[in-house]
Amino acid sequence: MDIHELATSPLSLGVIALSVASIGLYVKHSSSTTKNGGRSLPPGPPPDFLIGNLRQFPKNHTSAGFAEWAKEYGDIVHAQIPGIRFIVVNSYPLAQELLAKRPNTTAHRKVGNMVRDVMGLTWGLPVLPPGDKHAEVRKMLRSAIGPRRVGHHDAVIEMCAARLALKLQTVKGDPSQLILGELGRLITTVTYGEEMWKTMGDDLAKWNLEQMHYINEAFFNFWLVDIFPFMRFIPSWTPGAYFKKMGNRSTWLSNQIRYTPFVKARKLHNSGDLGPSIASDLLEEFGATENTQDALATLYLNGADTTSTAVTAFCHALFLFPEVAQKSYAEIVAVTEGMRLPQIADRARLPYTEAAWKETFRWNAFLPLDIPHMTSQDEVVNGYLVPAGSVIMPNNEFMLMDPRVWGDPKNFRPERFLEPGADSLPNPLTVTFGYGMRTCPGLYLADRVGFQYSICMAMLFNVLPLEGKCIPDPATIEYTDTALRLPIGFECQFVPRDEKAKHLLKTLALEA
Structure with a gap:
C-alpha cells in the first residue's frame, strides 16, 4: 500500500486530524476493566495487543458505529488506537456534565500534524486552544452576532x-448547491459588507467551497503524518504524497481566506466605504x-456550511413529509394572510414550524459527531476514569435518536416538541452547536438565518x-x-403553492 492509499484509507475516525496524540502512547493489552488510580476506564470493545481497537473501529459512518x-x-465508551484514547459520549446529560460543567479541563483540542503543520489551519476558532486568543475571538463574535446584536442583520437576512x-x-x-451559494453570499455580505460581495464575492465563495472540501477530507480520513510527524517533511513531488499536495493547496486557500478580504475591508473602512457589516463593527x-x-475569517469560513446544511435538511423534510409541510404552510399563512413573506419578527407566532425546525436537527442528525474535546487532566464521570489526554467524542446521532429519550426516534414528528413534558427534552440545536466554551458563537446567526x-x-x-x-420511503x-451529511440522490422541484404565492414571487422579481 503506497503513501496515498495509507493516508486516505477509509478509517473514518471522526476528525482524527483534530485529535491525534503522540505515537509515544503505548497501547496496553488490557480490557475496559483496567484499574487506574482506583477507578475503572469506561467499558468498551476488547482491544488487540499493540493495535488496540483499530480493527473494531468503524470503517465508515463513524457515528452509526459508535451508536x-x-x-x-x-x-x-472507551476505545484506543495507537496514539489516541477515545471516550465516546452517547448521553446528552453526560455530555453536559463532562463538557459544559468542566470547561477548564475538557475544552482543549489536540490538533494533529495534518491540520496544524501540513494544512496550516491553526488560526480558526474551532481549533484554537483555550487561552487569551480563543477568549478574545469568542468575545468579538459574541459582540457582533450574540443575542443582543444579531437582530441588527435582520433586513439583510430577509432580503437574501x-x-x-x-x-x-x-x-x-x-x-x-444553490442553497449553499446563497448562504455564502449572505455570510459574505453580513461579515464584510455589500461592497466586498460585489468586488470579491465570486472569489471568496470559490475559495471557501474548496477549503471546506479539504477540511471535510481532513476530518474523515486517517493520516499517517498524524502518527509519524516526520512525514510532513516529505516533498510534495514524492510519488503518492497526496497529503502534501492537498496541504499545500489548503495552506494557500487558508491564507487567501484569512488575509485577503481583511486587507480590503480595512482599506474600505479607512475610506468610509465599507458600509454596514460585522467587519465595520469589529474594526x-x-x-x-x-x-x-x-474572528472575521472564522465567521466567513464556517458560517455558510452548517446553516446551508440545516436549510437543505428542512427542505428535504418538506419533500419527504408533505403533511408536515402543509401544517407549516397553514400556520405561516394564518400569520401573513398570504399577502407578504414571513418576517423574522413572526417567529414567536409559529410554534409548529419552530417545532419542525427543531425536529429537522434531531431526525437523522446532519452533524452526527461534534468536534472532539480533549481532557487536560484526569476526570471522573459516572464513576469512570477519563484520563488526561483523552479525546472526548460527543455522539450527536445517538443522543438525538436515543429511544429512551425520544420514544419513537425514527418518526419525523414535530409534535413531540409541543406535547406536555417537551421542556424536559434536549434542544437539538443545543446538541448540534456544542458545549461550554466550545459552543459555536455563530449559533444565534445560524439559527436566525436558517429559520428565515x-x-x-x-x-x-x-x-x-x-x-x-415519487417520494421515496424515508427509511431507504x-x-x-x-462531517456535515446530506441526503444522497435528493432531487426535487419547487412549485408555487397557489395564486397568492405566484403573485408574491412576481412582486419579488420586480423588486429584485
Missing part, C-alpha cells in the same frame, strides 16, 4: 431569503488586530418530486459519510 457500541456498552426563493423556482434537481470596537482578522430561509420556502412552495418520480434514504 452500535452504545447499545452494547452504554452511555460512555427572498432572493433564494426567487431562484428556487428554477431548480429541477438537487437544491443543496470600530477592537481595531485592526490579528484577532479581529481571524426555511419559512419562506415552506410558505411559497410545494417541494415535489421531479416529473415521473442514504446520506453522505461526511
Whole structure:
C-alpha cells in the first residue's frame, strides 16, 4: 500500500486530524476493566495487543458505529488506537456534565500534524486552544452576532431569503448547491459588507467551497503524518504524497481566506466605504488586530456550511413529509394572510414550524459527531476514569435518536416538541452547536438565518418530486459519510403553492 492509499484509507475516525496524540502512547493489552488510580476506564470493545481497537473501529459512518457500541456498552465508551484514547459520549446529560460543567479541563483540542503543520489551519476558532486568543475571538463574535446584536442583520437576512426563493423556482434537481451559494453570499455580505460581495464575492465563495472540501477530507480520513510527524517533511513531488499536495493547496486557500478580504475591508473602512457589516463593527470596537482578522475569517469560513446544511435538511423534510409541510404552510399563512413573506419578527407566532425546525436537527442528525474535546487532566464521570489526554467524542446521532429519550426516534414528528413534558427534552440545536466554551458563537446567526430561509420556502412552495418520480420511503434514504451529511440522490422541484404565492414571487422579481 503506497503513501496515498495509507493516508486516505477509509478509517473514518471522526476528525482524527483534530485529535491525534503522540505515537509515544503505548497501547496496553488490557480490557475496559483496567484499574487506574482506583477507578475503572469506561467499558468498551476488547482491544488487540499493540493495535488496540483499530480493527473494531468503524470503517465508515463513524457515528452509526459508535451508536452500535452504545447499545452494547452504554452511555460512555472507551476505545484506543495507537496514539489516541477515545471516550465516546452517547448521553446528552453526560455530555453536559463532562463538557459544559468542566470547561477548564475538557475544552482543549489536540490538533494533529495534518491540520496544524501540513494544512496550516491553526488560526480558526474551532481549533484554537483555550487561552487569551480563543477568549478574545469568542468575545468579538459574541459582540457582533450574540443575542443582543444579531437582530441588527435582520433586513439583510430577509432580503437574501427572498432572493433564494426567487431562484428556487428554477431548480429541477438537487437544491443543496444553490442553497449553499446563497448562504455564502449572505455570510459574505453580513461579515464584510455589500461592497466586498460585489468586488470579491465570486472569489471568496470559490475559495471557501474548496477549503471546506479539504477540511471535510481532513476530518474523515486517517493520516499517517498524524502518527509519524516526520512525514510532513516529505516533498510534495514524492510519488503518492497526496497529503502534501492537498496541504499545500489548503495552506494557500487558508491564507487567501484569512488575509485577503481583511486587507480590503480595512482599506474600505479607512475610506468610509465599507458600509454596514460585522467587519465595520469589529474594526470600530477592537481595531485592526490579528484577532479581529481571524474572528472575521472564522465567521466567513464556517458560517455558510452548517446553516446551508440545516436549510437543505428542512427542505428535504418538506419533500419527504408533505403533511408536515402543509401544517407549516397553514400556520405561516394564518400569520401573513398570504399577502407578504414571513418576517423574522413572526417567529414567536409559529410554534409548529419552530417545532419542525427543531425536529429537522434531531431526525437523522446532519452533524452526527461534534468536534472532539480533549481532557487536560484526569476526570471522573459516572464513576469512570477519563484520563488526561483523552479525546472526548460527543455522539450527536445517538443522543438525538436515543429511544429512551425520544420514544419513537425514527418518526419525523414535530409534535413531540409541543406535547406536555417537551421542556424536559434536549434542544437539538443545543446538541448540534456544542458545549461550554466550545459552543459555536455563530449559533444565534445560524439559527436566525436558517429559520428565515426555511419559512419562506415552506410558505411559497410545494417541494415535489421531479416529473415521473415519487417520494421515496424515508427509511431507504442514504446520506453522505461526511462531517456535515446530506441526503444522497435528493432531487426535487419547487412549485408555487397557489395564486397568492405566484403573485408574491412576481412582486419579488420586480423588486429584485
